[in-house]
Amino acid sequence: MNIVVLIKQxxxxxxxxxxxxxxxxxxxxxxxIINPDxxxxxxxxxxxxxxxxxxxxxxxxxxxxxxxxxxxxRAMGADTTVLISDRAFAGSDTLATSYALARSVITTGxxxxxxxxxxxxxGDTAQIGPQTAELLGVPQVTYCIExxxxxxxxxVTAKRALEDGYEVIETKLPALFTVIKDINQPRYPSIRGIVxxxxxxxxxxxxxxxxxxxKKMIGLDGSPTQVARTFAPxxxxxxxxxxxxxxxxxxxxxxxxxxKNVVRVR
Amino acid sequence: xxxxxxKEQLMIQQMVREFAQNEIExxxxxxxxxxxxxxxxxxxxxxxxxxxxxxxxxxxxxxxxTVSYTxxxxxxxxxxxxxxIAVSVNNSLACFPLLTFGTDEQKAEFLTPIANGxxxxxxxxxxxxxxxxxxxxxxxxxxxxxDYVINGIKHFITNATVAEVYIVFAMExxxxxxxxxxxxxxxxxxxxxxxxxxxxxxxxRASIQAELVFENCRIPASRMLGQSGKGFKIxxxxxxxGRIGVASQALGIAQASLDRSIQFANEREQFGKxxxxxxxxxxxxxxxxxxxxxxxxxxxxxxxxxxxxxxxSKEAAMAKLFASEMAMASATKAIQIHGGYGYIKxxxxxxxxxxxxxxxxxxxxxxxxxxxxxxxxxSGK
Numbered sequence: 240m241n242i243v244v245l246i247k248q249x250x251x252x253x254x255x256x257x258x259x260x261x262x263x264x265x266x267x268x269x270x271x272i273i274n275p276d277x278x279x280x281x282x283x284x285x286x287x288x289x290x291x292x293x294x295x296x297x298x299x300x301x302x303x304x305x306x307x308x309x310x311x312x313r314a315m316g317a318d319t320t321v322l323i324s325d326r327a328f329a330g331s332d333t334l335a336t337s338y339a340l341a342r343s344v345i346t347t348g349x350x351x352x353x354x355x356x357x358x359x360x361x362g363d364t365a366q367i368g369p370q371t372a373e374l375l376g377v378p379q380v381t382y383c384i385e386x387x388x389x390x391x392x393x394x395v396t397a398k399r400a401l402e403d404g405y406e407v408i409e410t411k412l413p414a415l416f417t418v419i420k421d422i423n424q425p426r427y428p429s430i431r432g433i434v435x436x437x438x439x440x441x442x443x444x445x446x447x448x449x450x451x452x453x454k455k456m457i458g459l460d461g462s463p464t465q466v467a468r469t470f471a472p473x474x475x476x477x478x479x480x481x482x483x484x485x486x487x488x489x490x491x492x493x494x495x496x497x498x499k500n501v502v503r504v505r
Numbered sequence: 506x507x508x509x510x511x512k513e514q515l516m517i518q519q520m521v522r523e524f525a526q527n528e529i530e531x532x533x534x535x536x537x538x539x540x541x542x543x544x545x546x547x548x549x550x551x552x553x554x555x556x557x558x559x560x561x562x563x564x565x566x567x568x569x570x571t572v573s574y575t576x577x578x579x580x581x582x583x584x585x586x587x588x589x590i591a592v593s594v595n596n597s598l599a600c601f602p603l604l605t606f607g608t609d610e611q612k613a614e615f616l617t618p619i620a621n622g623x624x625x626x627x628x629x630x631x632x633x634x635x636x637x638x639x640x641x642x643x644x645x646x647x648x649x650x651x652d653y654v655i656n657g658i659k660h661f662i663t664n665a666t667v668a669e670v671y672i673v674f675a676m677e678x679x680x681x682x683x684x685x686x687x688x689x690x691x692x693x694x695x696x697x698x699x700x701x702x703x704x705x706x707x708x709x710r711a712s713i714q715a716e717l718v719f720e721n722c723r724i725p726a727s728r729m730l731g732q733s734g735k736g737f738k739i740x741x742x743x744x745x746x747g748r749i750g751v752a753s754q755a756l757g758i759a760q761a762s763l764d765r766s767i768q769f770a771n772e773r774e775q776f777g778k779x780x781x782x783x784x785x786x787x788x789x790x791x792x793x794x795x796x797x798x799x800x801x802x803x804x805x806x807x808x809x810x811x812x813x814x815x816x817x818s819k820e821a822a823m824a825k826l827f828a829s830e831m832a833m834a835s836a837t838k839a840i841q842i843h844g845g846y847g848y849i850k851x852x853x854x855x856x857x858x859x860x861x862x863x864x865x866x867x868x869x870x871x872x873x874x875x876x877x878x879x880x881x882x883x884s885g886k
Contacts, residue, residue, distance in 0.1 A: 430554030430567030
């Protein structure tokens with residue numbers, strides 16, 4: 240079973256700050272981690288390999304420092320890691336990113352299953368998995384909490400967690416699955432894994448040419464959407480508390496509601 | 506001079522920190538209150554290679570350096586000092602002597618299982634009458650044909666009852682003094698080897714310290730570790746390594762004391778402001794932070810000396826002496842910063858205070874560390 244896992248390196252914080260001048264995320268001083276959902280996808284990939292044999296190849300598109308996330312993936316047990324990195328990818332939106340990832344999956348050679356997290360905690364789009372599946376021309380099952388591959392290694396029954404219930408999907412491999420955190424408990428990298436990856440691991444890097452990407456499909460040229468503006472929402476002002484006897488505060492309240500056009504009193 | 510940790514060391518520190526915070530911290534209060542050994546946590550630590558960190562990979566270990574080992578023990582002890590000592594004893598006091606003095610057969614049979622996490626090891630030197638004066642061994646080993654017969658009692662032995670492999674010291678020839686002591690490898694279940702009292706302690710209550718009882722315990726001569734009469738030397742060399750582990754444990758307790766003090770000082774308000782804005786609290790926190798950093802440098806330096814193949818007996822003693830006394834002082838300050846809250850069990854600092862004390866006692870009391878340091882310094886080392 241040739242398993243491909245897509246991971247993204249993201250800033251480890253729920254309190255992301257935005258530079259008001261440039262409108263971009265302030266990444267300095269914020270540690271980077273493997274996107275949490277993606278870590279569950281990697282764990283699922285490792286478990287599938289343990290059951291069916293084969294290899295786990297981890298792909299990540301990002302700047303050179305995303306190598307750290309790939310090293311952690313190797314320490315957890317991935318067989319091969321590839322950084323998809325090229326200045327030509329700069330400015331890619333989710334479509335251009337999905338295109339580059341789909342090209343990269345194809346470049347790995349024979350593959351049976353692609354796994355990824357539902358969405359990244361920095362962008363929150365949840366578009367990469369579905370778009371990559373479309374570009375690869377394979378079935379997709381998103382929001383998985385169970386991926387059960389039959390003995391034949393071809394038929395898959397996957398359980399999706401939706402807002403109002405569960406959905407069980409049957410499909411055939413090759414296919415792409417996105418997972419949510421309830422699917423498993425990711426393992427910790429072992430000491431031996433860390434020592435191995437630090438002493439004799441070379442993370443491969445593929446550029447746009449290596450994955451046979453068309454220039455028109457990547458970077459700003461390949462991105463139909465553009466971020467017009469990024470901003471931190473204005474903090475809500477303090478509420479107004481009216482104090483005094485009810486007859487007086489009621490009058491004041493009605494006046495405020497009228498002034499704000501919340502109600503109209505004829 | 507480079508103070509930066511390597512990529513490998515940073516990754517190990519990060520991984521163990523996450524494990525300790527996510528897996529150990531949430532359950533530690535319950536285990537400590539019940540005095541329950543964290544068997545499941547130890548098993549999982551074994552699976553990720555924490556029980557034989559510096560043992561070569563081909564023997565089942567993790568193959569990392571001693572500096573990484575100190576980082577791991579610090580992070581584990583920051584969450585739970587009991588788990589810290591169980592892990593430290595296995596690495597330093599059981600794996601190290603087997604790796605250093607064991608034959609290939611002994612390594613395969615006894616080292617690999619305790620290095621790869623299948624089981625635990627323990628170290629039996631201390632006796633009721635042989636504490637700091639470790640040479641006063643009352644446990645005797647008598648050669649009988651191809652066997653040895655061991656009689657005596659060891660006490661305060663960490664990991665006793667849960668460990669499978671025991672490094673045990675016994676007097677073979679009293680007339681030779683320290684040169685009459687020999688080291689043996691005992692297995693749980695060896696005929697004549699049982700356990701006595703399990704101690705009820707002030708702190709590190711989730712770790713186990715118990716008696717080893719040998720009554721005509723017969724083992725094959727192949728269980729001798731190192732040469733006959735070299736036991737005292739093996740014990741002293743092993744304790745040098747152990748002290749790096751205990752110093753790291755003390756460092757973890759002190760760091761936890763500081764972590765909680767910072768949190769409390771920023772949240773607790775008195776006189777209309779967080780107490781962290783009061784000069785007296787600032788002084789206490791500043792001193793704690795500085796002392797912890799000083800101890801950390803001593804611990805890492807001792808580990809670096811060992812990794813570099815340099816002598817490290819004096820360095821390990823200094824690290825252990827300073828870190829353990831600093832941990833006790835930090836835990837005391839942490840309680841003072843917390844005031845009444847520090848004295849009750851709703852906050853963890855009273856546990857740090859109880860746990861810190863043992864680091865000044867086991868694997869050589871502070872008085873013994875000063876003796877080791879003085880002997881080294883006075884002889885010009």
